[in-house]
Amino acid sequence: MMEKLLGLPINASAHGVQIDRLILWVHVLMLVLFVGWIAFFIYTIARFRRGRNPKADYTGVKTHASSYLEAVIAVLEIVLLVGISIPFWSWKVSAFPTEPDTVRIRVIAQQFAWNIQYPGPDGVFGRTDIKLVNEQTNPIGLDRSDPHGKDDITTVNQLHIPVNRPIIIELTTKDVIHSFFLPVMRVKQDTIPGMIIPVHFVATQTSDQLREQLATTIQFPTTKSLDGKVAMQDYAGKDGSVIAKKGRAISTDTINKLVENGITKISVGPRYSAEIACAQLCGLGHYRMKGFLTIHEQADYDKWLKEQLEELEQ
Amino acid sequence: MDQAAVNYHGVPQTHAETHDHELSFWRKYIFSTDHKIIGIQYGLTSLCFLFFGFCLVMMMRWQLAYPGQALPWPWLTKLLGDARMPGGVMAPEFYNQLGAMHGTIMVFLGVVPLAVGAFGNYLVPLQIGAQDMAFPKLNMTSYWVYFLGGLIMLGSFFVPGGSAQSGWTSYSPLANITVPGNSLETALLSGQTIWLIGMVFLITSSLLGSINTITTIIQLRAKGLTWMRLPFFVWAQLVTGFLLVLAFPPLEAAGVMQLMDRVAGTSFFLPSGLVVSGKELLVSGGGSALLWQHLFWFLAHPEVYVLILPAMGIVAEVIANNTRKPLWGYKSLVYSVVFLGFMSFIVWAHHMFLTGMGTAINAFFQTTTMIISIPSIIILTALILSLWGGSIRFTVPMLFALAFLPMFGIGGLTGLPLGLATADIHLHDTYYVIGHFHYVVAPGTLFALFAGIYFWFPKVTGRQMNDTLGRIHFWGSFIFINGIFMPMFIQGMAGVSRRLYDGGTTYLHAEHVLTLNKVMTHSAYALAVVQFVFIGNFFWSIWRGRKPKDNPWDSTTLEWATPTPPPHGNFPAGPPQVHRGPYEYSVPGYEKDFIPQHLSDDEAKKKDKEKP
Amino acid sequence: MSAAIEIPYNVEERPDTGLYNAKLGIWLFLASEVMLFGALFSTYVLLRTGAEHWEHGAEFLSIPMATVNTAVLIASSVTMVMSWISLKMKNLARFRGFMGATILCGLAFLVIKIFEYKAKFDHGYLPSTSTFMAIYFTMTGLHGLHVIGGMIVNGYLWGPGAKMWVTEPQRFTNRIEVAGLYWHFVDLVWIFLFPTLYLLPGK
Numbered sequence A: 001m002m003e004k005l006l007g008l009p010i011n012a013s014a015h016g017v018q019i020d021r022l023i024l025w026v027h028v029l030m031l032v033l034f035v036g037w038i039a040f041f042i043y044t045i046a047r048f049r050r051g052r053n054p055k056a057d058y059t060g061v062k063t064h065a066s067s068y069l070e071a072v073i074a075v076l077e078i079v080l081l082v083g084i085s086i087p088f089w090s091w092k093v094s095a096f097p098t099e100p101d102t103v104r105i106r107v108i109a110q111q112f113a114w115n116i117q118y119p120g121p122d123g124v125f126g127r128t129d130i131k132l133v134n135e136q137t138n139p140i141g142l143d144r145s146d147p148h149g150k151d152d153i154t155t156v157n158q159l160h161i162p163v164n165r166p167i168i169i170e171l172t173t174k175d176v177i178h179s180f181f182l183p184v185m186r187v188k189q190d191t192i193p194g195m196i197i198p199v200h201f202v203a204t205q206t207s208d209q210l211r212e213q214l215a216t217t218i219q220f221p222t223t224k225s226l227d228g229k230v231a232m233q234d235y236a237g238k239d240g241s242v243i244a245k246k247g248r249a250i251s252t253d254t255i256n257k258l259v260e261n262g263i264t265k266i267s268v269g270p271r272y273s274a275e276i277a278c279a280q281l282c283g284l285g286h287y288r289m290k291g292f293l294t295i296h297e298q299a300d301y302d303k304w305l306k307e308q309l310e311e312l313e314q
Numbered sequence B: 001m002d003q004a005a006v007n008y009h010g011v012p013q014t015h016a017e018t019h020d021h022e023l024s025f026w027r028k029y030i031f032s033t034d035h036k037i038i039g040i041q042y043g044l045t046s047l048c049f050l051f052f053g054f055c056l057v058m059m060m061r062w063q064l065a066y067p068g069q070a071l072p073w074p075w076l077t078k079l080l081g082d083a084r085m086p087g088g089v090m091a092p093e094f095y096n097q098l099g100a101m102h103g104t105i106m107v108f109l110g111v112v113p114l115a116v117g118a119f120g121n122y123l124v125p126l127q128i129g130a131q132d133m134a135f136p137k138l139n140m141t142s143y144w145v146y147f148l149g150g151l152i153m154l155g156s157f158f159v160p161g162g163s164a165q166s167g168w169t170s171y172s173p174l175a176n177i178t179v180p181g182n183s184l185e186t187a188l189l190s191g192q193t194i195w196l197i198g199m200v201f202l203i204t205s206s207l208l209g210s211i212n213t214i215t216t217i218i219q220l221r222a223k224g225l226t227w228m229r230l231p232f233f234v235w236a237q238l239v240t241g242f243l244l245v246l247a248f249p250p251l252e253a254a255g256v257m258q259l260m261d262r263v264a265g266t267s268f269f270l271p272s273g274l275v276v277s278g279k280e281l282l283v284s285g286g287g288s289a290l291l292w293q294h295l296f297w298f299l300a301h302p303e304v305y306v307l308i309l310p311a312m313g314i315v316a317e318v319i320a321n322n323t324r325k326p327l328w329g330y331k332s333l334v335y336s337v338v339f340l341g342f343m344s345f346i347v348w349a350h351h352m353f354l355t356g357m358g359t360a361i362n363a364f365f366q367t368t369t370m371i372i373s374i375p376s377i378i379i380l381t382a383l384i385l386s387l388w389g390g391s392i393r394f395t396v397p398m399l400f401a402l403a404f405l406p407m408f409g410i411g412g413l414t415g416l417p418l419g420l421a422t423a424d425i426h427l428h429d430t431y432y433v434i435g436h437f438h439y440v441v442a443p444g445t446l447f448a449l450f451a452g453i454y455f456w457f458p459k460v461t462g463r464q465m466n467d468t469l470g471r472i473h474f475w476g477s478f479i480f481i482n483g484i485f486m487p488m489f490i491q492g493m494a495g496v497s498r499r500l501y502d503g504g505t506t507y508l509h510a511e512h513v514l515t516l517n518k519v520m521t522h523s524a525y526a527l528a529v530v531q532f533v534f535i536g537n538f539f540w541s542i543w544r545g546r547k548p549k550d551n552p553w554d555s556t557t558l559e560w561a562t563p564t565p566p567p568h569g570n571f572p573a574g575p576p577q578v579h580r581g582p583y584e585y586s587v588p589g590y591e592k593d594f595i596p597q598h599l600s601d602d603e604a605k606k607k608d609k610e611k612p
Numbered sequence C: 001m002s003a004a005i006e007i008p009y010n011v012e013e014r015p016d017t018g019l020y021n022a023k024l025g026i027w028l029f030l031a032s033e034v035m036l037f038g039a040l041f042s043t044y045v046l047l048r049t050g051a052e053h054w055e056h057g058a059e060f061l062s063i064p065m066a067t068v069n070t071a072v073l074i075a076s077s078v079t080m081v082m083s084w085i086s087l088k089m090k091n092l093a094r095f096r097g098f099m100g101a102t103i104l105c106g107l108a109f110l111v112i113k114i115f116e117y118k119a120k121f122d123h124g125y126l127p128s129t130s131t132f133m134a135i136y137f138t139m140t141g142l143h144g145l146h147v148i149g150g151m152i153v154n155g156y157l158w159g160p161g162a163k164m165w166v167t168e169p170q171r172f173t174n175r176i177e178v179a180g181l182y183w184h185f186v187d188l189v190w191i192f193l194f195p196t197l198y199l200l201p202g203k
């Protein structure tokens, strides 16, 4: 609700409500002030235009009501500050989850990609060393000879997390400053060279749930691009065979077939319903430094981890 | 006092005039030490830079609305060359260059020199009844150092690799490693290095200029011009001067250090263990990337108030004059502006909320940021309340000044969510921030500067600007500038990052707000068209404008007590004596609705009886 | 030319502020200088606290040379004051002597500094060697530039600038006072630099 009103992205995190609420309240305050001021302003310039009021009044406003108004604004600002903003920040930087099921992930930014490191079954991150960095095969310089490093899973631009479990992401960068931005998680944190900065959150919706909400109906023929879009359900032809499969991309061929079979309206959603954005200018590729966030049900997450491990073994 | 008075009146008035004729063209117009000529030089130069900065952003706006499509102006593509525009399409590096230089030019070469260099130089001595600035030669030096700094900045477009491209903020390590030199020569001849050298010039110029302004205001006020009789504009310039004197040197220090990093291979801003493009960066390390940000924002936050305070000063003058009544709450205006200046030194880290701060520091900077919004609110409230009871003349300068109020209101109010760190998590580095500050600097400061130009144009040139064209300029600008900046809030809320070469096309969360890019771009082009009305009016009026009387707006402050335009030495009848406050409009008991500051009660009474 | 305009309070003090223009101007300038060197000293503190290892300056910087330099600068501040007093006593020749001594002290300081720099370079200590060396060269280099600037001004006042003594003796005396304030500041900066860079132990 709040998100819609303000035009924010969908919120899929537990703490995001508080951020949204603060954004909402401060905008309500701003709006009330602005409307009040502008009403007074327009009334005043209309009433005291030269044509209507040829002689100005030397003193003008005689009351000091405005001082009270200013005091009230100050108090409201303090309320937002002390009531929401400061406590939230304290939660953000010091109340890190300690539950045993907390997922720990490391993100190492670089020009222009997000390297992601999972500690693997042993739960401990392997050692990294810049001497081992190889742009193609080992971008983070992971030491596979370190016992803890053997089982570490690394990906580029693909961040997978389970839903409803506390997550801690340790952020750092190999080169310049980037900013790790998960719009739907209301997470944004600069990555600073020479520093490791952790953030924590809990996802409350899976990627599939997000996709449902982002789904739109497309009417053929369409000028809209279907790049990166997938069908939201199976669409079968007259003979009963499936033309467009749920979760699959839709090619021009598919569209033609659909139209032939009299289906002119389909529901599509984004293949990746959540993204990692880079929010800090980091060079000429800043604009394309995009990663993907996939939020799984626990079982799917475990499956994904297993697949990764198997791949690692080969 | 006596000795001073003798000295003052000891200046024979004809003396100045006879000397005037002995000056060569060069001394009179180019290497002049007259604050008015220098003010005009600042004004014309900075207007050209403003226009240039606007041209840069218009190229960017094309790319934002139509990413990957060739610019529609083939001649321009040809001019820019293949390196910048491969196949007619803007290269990402070039987009970043344009962005960094747009910010730099608008702030350091456009608005500040116009607001402080031009308006401050021209008006402050006149408004305080002085014959010139305290240090005329230094004044000339500041202008020429500024001019050189500007040329250096422009020159940076032409070196290999192009100009600076790491944002106007030049964050390290990006600014250190972008187009680095393998040798001293290439390091020196690279855009970022030249940017730093240019900044050192601009900083030096600003320092000299503001020392001059402060000294002038403190030392050269006319007799009887007490602190509480100063026009608000002069107060604004005084506080601005202090901001510049105290905030710029740390950036100069930072600039020197980044220069050392680039040229001498030091690591002030480079921590150990960086890997750039797969190769370990071979430097001694041990530096701090955040150090640059602290030093930069320690300047740059006060700097944004440097952008706004003179604007507020101009608006105050224009409002008092066109409501025909004194400003409401003059004293609270003065105290607020001084408090604002002081506070602006302790809010800088609100630009750095997401760099990993702890709760205590974060709470401190959030709180100071909330506190600093209060004096702005007091100032704006006083200005709005000043309208009440007035007899408002909707002249062109007044239109711009009135529009300033709600526009600054939008810009200022949107500063509040940014100042609350928790809300800033989502909004930081999105178009919301771009929207916030453009509302304060473009329909805010720029409108105030337009108001000032229309208002003092007759004083400077002895000609009036055309009224109808002025109105067209106002309404056109007002509509289109909102068309540019309002949609930015929507994009920002949706999470679209700033400084994106493709305007967010890559991102899913930007998909539904991408069409706004076209709205903004076309508004920007329409705004540009309207500016030609202004430029035409400006030059046409210099030569062809109607000749006004000496005090065309029936104003009270001292600059109107001189002939129009003022001669060398400003006050041919000797420095004025001030008898009253700056805004004695519609004083009860008088026929005329204004009493100039320099008239004694007797003179005022006598003048009042005269038939117009 | 500006000569046509007589800017007030160039010579005498403005009664309500108690300052003549140039004196206020130089105080403002020095305020900005405090901010400049303040930023550099803050950098020192910040980088030092963040570092794991920090050199002890005494191990490779020459304390004797720096001590001599400190003495030289302090002496130059004294001669600077003497030159001003000489003008107050209306003695131009004595002024020339003391001012000359000030300039020579500045020169001596620079020569010693150059020897120091050269020794560093010869041992391979460059600004890029370590954060400590970076700060050392940047701060002393900037300070050296300030010394050179001061010498140029002093040289002008010693030579061609002294013509003003005949036409406007009071104004000339003011100029010396202002130049003196600047020179003392440069001296003071060194007095902070010396212990910070040479004496403070490493870690």
Ligand code: HEA
Binding pocket: A034, A037, A038, A041, B169, B304, B305, B307, B308, B350, B351, B369, B370, B372, B373, B374, B376, B377, B380, B381, B384, B405, B406, B408, B409, B410, B411, B412, B413, B415, B416, B418, B419, B420, B424, B427, B428, B429, B433, B436, B437, B440, B441, B445
């Ligand atoms: C002139 C310039 C100017 C001014 C005046 C301001 C004013 C303010 N700014 Fe802004 N700011 C910038 C220029 C300016 N700013 C720039 C350039 C940046 C970005 C730099 C970059 O990253 O590149 C920035 C960024 C910026 C940030 C960092 C955002 C981020 O990067 O995440 C923050 C955060 O706190 C902030 C806060 C504020 C606040 C609280 C004010 C307050 O002072 C505002 C107080 C004012 C009010 C509250 C308005 C009151 C109005 C009325 C009473 C009038 C109403 C009238 C009618 C309706 C008729 N600003």
Ligand code: HEA
Binding pocket: B044, B047, B048, B050, B051, B054, B057, B060, B061, B099, B100, B102, B103, B104, B106, B107, B111, B166, B167, B168, B169, B307, B434, B438, B441, B442, B443, B446, B481, B484, B498, B499, B500, B501, B524, B531, B534, B535, B538
């Ligand atoms: C004072 C500061 C100032 C001003 C006035 C402006 C004015 C404008 N700015 Fe800019 N802008 C910045 C400071 C400013 N900007 C900064 C600091 C940044 C951040 C850069 C960075 O990311 O590092 C930025 C970034 C920025 C962006 C974001 C780019 C990105 O993130 O990728 C955009 C996008 O649209 C933009 C647009 C505009 C537009 C359309 C105007 C228009 O309002 C322009 C209107 C201009 C005029 C109306 C000119 C009038 C002049 C004349 C008419 C001359 C007359 C001449 C004579 C008479 C001789 N600006």
Ligand code: CUA
Binding pocket: A110, A111, A112, A177, A178, A179, A278, A279, A280, A281, A282, A283, A285, A286, A287, A289
């Ligand atoms: Cu990484 Cu922008």
Ligand SMILES: [Cu+2]
Binding pocket: B300, B301, B304, B347, B348, B350, B351
């Ligand atoms: Cu700020």
